Amino acid sequence: MEKTVIIYASTHHGNTKKLVEAIAEKHDIVQIDATKQQYADLTEYDLIGFASGIDFGNFYGSVEQFLCNNLPENKRVFFLYTCAKVSSRFTESMREEAGRKGAVLLGEYGCRGYNTYGPWKVIGGMNKNHPTEDERNGAVRFYETLLETKRLR
Ligand SMILES: Cc1cc2nc3c(=O)[nH]c(=O)nc-3n(C[C@H](O)[C@H](O)[C@H](O)COP(=O)(O)O)c2cc1C
Incomplete structure (x- = not known):
């Protein structure tokens, strides 16, 4: 069986963590919070996920640094x-860094998350209730597709 680790940071509203949790509810995965831990030996894992909210067009610095x-x-x-x-641009820098390490890029899943940055806060935020149940299930399906693809290889 594949061993999976997901390294995440979800500091704004815990939105991204909800996607990771949805996957963890159905599958045996290890989670690492990059805001608390910056080093780990990942050699034993077959699948390595990086999960983050988006901060001015990029993954959080803690995740990219990890x-x-x-x-x-x-x-x-x-x-x-x-x-x-x-936007698929949000993973550009992560894809580049992973590419430098010869990573096989399996894919990405992105969805909306509750956002109270700046002026949005005044009007109660945008994307309230996101990620929705559908979006959380979407993340699980995405992950399951990756498992399936791996099995077919
Ligand atoms: C300082 C800041 C900058 C943000 N920049 C972007 C951005 O460039 N593009 C975008 O689509 N969302 C942006 N957002 C929205 C967050 O990425 C979104 O709310 C995300 O779901 C937060 O995830 P988290 O709760 O897991 O940390 C920004 C939010 C904050 C607070």
């Missing part, structure tokens, strides 16, 4: 994120 510090060469990697409005 990747730079710890991702072993030639691992299978995937990305999860929550944001104000989905």
